[in-house]
Amino acid sequence: MRAYLKPALLLVGLAALIVAPLGQGNYVIYLLSSWLIFSIAAMGLNLTLGYAGQISLAQASFMAIGAYSTAILTLAGWPWVVGMLLGVVLCLVVGLLLGFPALRVKGHFLAFVTLAFNSLVFLVSRNEEWLTGGIYGLSGMPRPSVLGFAMTKNLPFYYFTLFVFVVFCGLFYGIVRSPWGRAFKALRENPIRAESLGIDTRRLTLMAFAIGSACGGLAGALVTPLVQYIDPTSFALGHSLRILLMVVVGGAGYFFGPILGAAVVILMPEFLRFTEGYYLMIYAVLVIVLMIYCPSGLIGLGRKLRDLVRRKPVDRGDLKAGAQL
Amino acid sequence: MSEFLQVVLSGLATGSIYALAAIGFTLVWQAAQTVNFAQGEFVMLPAFFVLIALHWLGWPLWAALAFGLVISVLVLGYLFKRLIVQPMLPSTGLPLIIATMALSILLKEGAKQFYGAEAQPYPPLFPQTTMSIGGAIVSMQDILNLVVSLAVVVALTLFLNRTRTGRCIQATAQNPQVAEILGVNTRRMVLYTFLINAALAALASMLISPVYLAKFSNGETLGIVAFIAAIVGGFNQIRGALVGGLLIGVLDNLTATYVTASYRAALPLVLLIIIILWRPQGLLGTSEGRQV
Amino acid sequence: MSAASPVLSVRDLSKTFGAIKAVDGVSFDVRPGEILGLIGPNGSGKSTLFNCILGQLKPDTGHVEVNGRDVSGRRACDLNKLGVGRTFQQLSVFPQMTVLDNIIVAGQEHRGTMLGRLFGAPDAGLAGEADRMIDFFRLTHLRDQMAGSLSYGQQKLVDAAMAFMAGPSLVLLDEPAGGVNLTMLAGLKERLSTYNREHGTTFVVIEHNMEFVMSLCSRIIVLAEGRVIAEGGPEEIRSNQTVIDAYLGG
Numbered sequence: 001m002r003a004y005l006k007p008a009l010l011l012v013g014l015a016a017l018i019v020a021p022l023g024q025g026n027y028v029i030y031l032l033s034s035w036l037i038f039s040i041a042a043m044g045l046n047l048t049l050g051y052a053g054q055i056s057l058a059q060a061s062f063m064a065i066g067a068y069s070t071a072i073l074t075l076a077g078w079p080w081v082v083g084m085l086l087g088v089v090l091c092l093v094v095g096l097l098l099g100f101p102a103l104r105v106k107g108h109f110l111a112f113v114t115l116a117f118n119s120l121v122f123l124v125s126r127n128e129e130w131l132t133g134g135i136y137g138l139s140g141m142p143r144p145s146v147l148g149f150a151m152t153k154n155l156p157f158y159y160f161t162l163f164v165f166v167v168f169c170g171l172f173y174g175i176v177r178s179p180w181g182r183a184f185k186a187l188r189e190n191p192i193r194a195e196s197l198g199i200d201t202r203r204l205t206l207m208a209f210a211i212g213s214a215c216g217g218l219a220g221a222l223v224t225p226l227v228q229y230i231d232p233t234s235f236a237l238g239h240s241l242r243i244l245l246m247v248v249v250g251g252a253g254y255f256f257g258p259i260l261g262a263a264v265v266i267l268m269p270e271f272l273r274f275t276e277g278y279y280l281m282i283y284a285v286l287v288i289v290l291m292i293y294c295p296s297g298l299i300g301l302g303r304k305l306r307d308l309v310r311r312k313p314v315d316r317g318d319l320k321a322g323a324q325l
Numbered sequence: 326m327s328e329f330l331q332v333v334l335s336g337l338a339t340g341s342i343y344a345l346a347a348i349g350f351t352l353v354w355q356a357a358q359t360v361n362f363a364q365g366e367f368v369m370l371p372a373f374f375v376l377i378a379l380h381w382l383g384w385p386l387w388a389a390l391a392f393g394l395v396i397s398v399l400v401l402g403y404l405f406k407r408l409i410v411q412p413m414l415p416s417t418g419l420p421l422i423i424a425t426m427a428l429s430i431l432l433k434e435g436a437k438q439f440y441g442a443e444a445q446p447y448p449p450l451f452p453q454t455t456m457s458i459g460g461a462i463v464s465m466q467d468i469l470n471l472v473v474s475l476a477v478v479v480a481l482t483l484f485l486n487r488t489r490t491g492r493c494i495q496a497t498a499q500n501p502q503v504a505e506i507l508g509v510n511t512r513r514m515v516l517y518t519f520l521i522n523a524a525l526a527a528l529a530s531m532l533i534s535p536v537y538l539a540k541f542s543n544g545e546t547l548g549i550v551a552f553i554a555a556i557v558g559g560f561n562q563i564r565g566a567l568v569g570g571l572l573i574g575v576l577d578n579l580t581a582t583y584v585t586a587s588y589r590a591a592l593p594l595v596l597l598i599i600i601i602l603w604r605p606q607g608l609l610g611t612s613e614g615r616q617v
Numbered sequence: 618m619s620a621a622s623p624v625l626s627v628r629d630l631s632k633t634f635g636a637i638k639a640v641d642g643v644s645f646d647v648r649p650g651e652i653l654g655l656i657g658p659n660g661s662g663k664s665t666l667f668n669c670i671l672g673q674l675k676p677d678t679g680h681v682e683v684n685g686r687d688v689s690g691r692r693a694c695d696l697n698k699l700g701v702g703r704t705f706q707q708l709s710v711f712p713q714m715t716v717l718d719n720i721i722v723a724g725q726e727h728r729g730t731m732l733g734r735l736f737g738a739p740d741a742g743l744a745g746e747a748d749r750m751i752d753f754f755r756l757t758h759l760r761d762q763m764a765g766s767l768s769y770g771q772q773k774l775v776d777a778a779m780a781f782m783a784g785p786s787l788v789l790l791d792e793p794a795g796g797v798n799l800t801m802l803a804g805l806k807e808r809l810s811t812y813n814r815e816h817g818t819t820f821v822v823i824e825h826n827m828e829f830v831m832s833l834c835s836r837i838i839v840l841a842e843g844r845v846i847a848e849g850g851p852e853e854i855r856s857n858q859t860v861i862d863a864y865l866g867g
Contacts, residue, residue: 055419101598105605108360111422112552113601116594119549123594127587179725179734179741182714186722189711196671196705198697198726198783237545241426248423253713277438284431288424292412295420 014166021158029154030226035266036165037222042246042258043172044215049244050252051181052208053188054102058114059243061121062091062213064235066220068125071138071230080144084221088214095213099206118240126232137231141224151225161222168218175211176255184208188253216243249290251299260298327460332578334458338467339536340554340574341474345529346547347554347566348478349522354555355498356518359410360422363429365548366436367523371397371530372447372539373436379448386448394527402523406516429544436541444538450531470532477528478567481521485563494518546590550577553597559607569607622685624649624787624819625670630679631843632665639665640676641843647787652813652820654834656827656854658864662843663823667791670821671703672696684786698727702785706792710775712765716756719764720747723779747782754778754808770801777805781812787819794826802826806833831855839863 017036021029045059066087073083101113125132132138143151144160151157175181186194187204195201224230242265250261272279294301350364361367374396378389409428413421451469455462485491496504497514505511529547537543554573558565573593581589600607623646632640640662647653657663668674670681672691680689683699691699711719725734725741734741751760754774759767764775773793780788793809794802806829813820824830830837831851839847839854841863847854854860 049419055422101602105601107418108422109556109601109605111360112556113598115549116553116597119594120591123588123591175735177739178737179722179728179739182718182722182725183734185714185718186711189713190709192693193705193709193711193779194722195693196697196703197723197779198694199722200694200726200731203731245423245426248419252419277434280434281431281438284427284434287427288409288431291420291424291427292409295413295416 017162018159021155026154029158031266031270033154033158033161033222033226035262036161037219037226038243038246038266039259039262040165040168040222041216041219042243042250042262043168044212044219045243046212046247046252046254046258047172047175047184047215048208048212049247050254050257051176051188052184052205052212054099054205054208055107055111056098056114056209056212057111057237057240057244058098058118058121059212059216060235060237060239061118062095062216063220063223063239064121064125064232065091065094066217067224067230067235068132068138068220069217070221070224071141072131074141074144074224075138080221080225083224084218087221088217091217091220092210092214095216096206096210098213099209102205102209103202115237115240118237122232122236125235132232135231137229137234139229141228141230143225143228157225161226164218164222168215172215173255180204180207185253245287249287249297251297254297254299257297257299264298327462328582330459330461331463332582333575334461334463334471335467336575336578337571338470338574339533339578340571341471341478341567342529342533342570343547343550343554343574344478344567344570345474345525345532346551347558347570348481348563349525350551350555351558351563351566352498352518353522356494356515357406357410357414360425361522362422362425362548363432363544364526364551365544365546366429366432367397367401367526367544368529368533368547368551369539369541369544370401370432370436371527372534373440373445374527375531375534376440376445376447376539386450390450390531393531394524397527397530398520398523400523401526402520403516405523406519410519429548433541433544440539440541442541444540447534447539449535466535473532474528477525478563481525482563490514490517550593553593556597557600557607562607565607622649623647623682624684625821626682626685627666627670628679628682630666630669630681631677632662632669632674633677638843640669642679643840643843643845644679645838645845645848647819647821649786649819650813650817651836652810652822652834654830654837654851655821655823655840656825656830656837657840660842661840661863663840664791665843666840667789667823671701671789694726697783697785700783700786702780702783702788704773704776704780704788704790704793706795708769708772708776710764710767710772710779712763714764715761716751716764716767716775717747717760719775720750720778720782723782724784727783743782750778750782753812755804770797770805773797773801774805774808777809781816781818784816785818787821790820790822790824792824793822794824794829802829809833 021032041059041063045056048054048056066084069087069090070080070083073086074080098114098117102110105113126135128134143157145151146160149156151160183194183199183204186197186199187201187208191201246261246265247258248261249264250259251257268283269279272282275282290297294304346364346368350361353359353361371393375389375393378384378392379386384392409424410421413424449466451466454465456465456468485495493504493509494514494517496507496509497511498518501511550573554569555566556569557572558567558569576592576596577589580592625647628644630640630643631638643666655663655666665674669676672688672693675690680687682688683696683701686699688696688699711722714722721740721743724743724746728734728741728743729737751757754777756771756774756778759771764772767775777790777793793805797805809820810833812818822830822834834851837849837851837854838845839860846863847857847860849857
């Protein structure tokens, strides 16, 4: 019975994603696309942060790299796929380089290095006008076409995004479930023990950054055709913090955490719209309260509640095991 | 040459204000392992408290300044510790970082909602005259900012080293368990640290706002500069944070004048990355000092 | 390699901290299949020696060979690949992973290449072996529990099982008995001896608990002030006057 539950739920979820935009206006479709795209970026950060335990405040800068690569290439007439691949590969390489500081410093120091990196990328995208258009940004990027079918309308582009998202989720799930995923968790939980078990923690740390950043690049490559206008402020530090919020609010280290978190971060402002300018303040207070009472995020909160309802007996079985030995 | 001196002096003046924020940051980090991502907003906000007293309550400047200081210490010191940091202790990892980030959003948006998005003129504390030092024209304001900040740092250092309470605060920061055993009321000492941080932030706010005007988004740069100064200085000592602040102030001015204005903000960041990678203990720090 | 050649060979190892000679010219060999105990009063240099062998500290002089290969300056993960497993003094399981995942992660790095593991089977083909290891340490009923929710003694068992998962030729056990209650201790000792008998794995054990060392080890080396002061079977050591003096005087 339980074995059927998960695939069934997944199918229901997928069906919901397919049905969701039907009959909706452009704005809702835009929001949904943007949710899927930010989910990809947040899932990438979740790999670095939630699974491998390496803090990074630079995810938006990888979205910038992906977005600008795609924008520049598609404006030059190349297909989207080429721009996307270039962006992802660039992010993979730059992410790997950003991983090196993580070999030397941890925790808040790492947070600051990555934060500084994000600001540097911002400065470069603002100042190098010949490449990025400076403060005016780049606009008029075409949307991709698949098999000669152009995605210029919002609904087809949503399905295109959904397709990329589903494929991405499959790949991501593969990584998380593979021995790599287990090794990432081991790195997070106890790096010294992991190293003593033959896990090359240095290489693994670099990989955690590289893969997580590449996901950011993919998300960026999707942002470009979605908004068709990018400028440096779209990828400023504040956006990195937003992506970090998505991961932590949803539940770091859980597969679905960032997807839930992205939904909350992107859709919540819409629900709080009636509060006008106060929504960010309400939002900030909610985050603080969540962090105080349930640092493991909404998924963690859900599990807590579930355990409370089920009244699970205490997990540890000291006594019976003690008697056995 | 006189231009150079001018640039350096005004850099020192802003740098000394950065140092105030950096020192507070360092103290709180030491006492409670709290990396306060809202430190920039802590420096942004007190100016608005002063403005409220001036404009809404119609108080004279001196009373408004006193009001700003008291409210800052209460809100950014006591309430911050009591409502956010304390419930989360002893775990001080990512959740606390996120909570202080959210707090920075809250304070920033609060200032914007209640006082408007435009930069507010802020009354100068010192006469707007200039004087000539060795051919360089420097504003009285810069000189007095420097003097006041340095005086406060010296006073703080004396307090921490020469008084009983000060030494108890230091003992708590270095080893809370041992301090507790020796009969130090560590909770109270941690609280004092938060209050001192708030007071330093308020002072920095009052000194810097006549220059930058009071604006809700001021904290963004101020916060980063305070982190950088604290890290350059070694993250666990006042002297280091002071040197870090002055260094950043001067370097920032020098790059803007002589190298490139568009990459002005990049220099401290590059400096930060280099220092963290090359000497995580800071320029003046020793490698002991608490690590997470 | 002949059967008699040592699994671990420590040659003239020295390490000073400032003015203190923590380890002072220590040499010994560990033969295949034996359980060697390393004991000594506090501050005798056991832990420093252990850390030098495991590459966590760089010795001032001397070198360490595992199966005839010089391992000085190797990283811990490379050492593990050469067949050296270890346990830690403090609890060292991965608390937010299940017992099964703890055990699998301990063996997976020895299967295939890094890239191969990314695309290979999720369990790296180790599920069966991991289950056998879990059964061997009588943790079957805890297989899917989070390791962090287990009792102290149970976590020690998981820790030991992890050290064996890669099929090492040498396992270094750092105070395996520390903090484990008496009932569990007997079980742990019995499991370790059985494992040693069945697989011929060589053990080096650092331990404070004399009873535990005396009944588990086939040979014991006693350190005091950084030097080897005695060596022999449990009975010899028990009646050795130098050892008794070192403990009482130290």
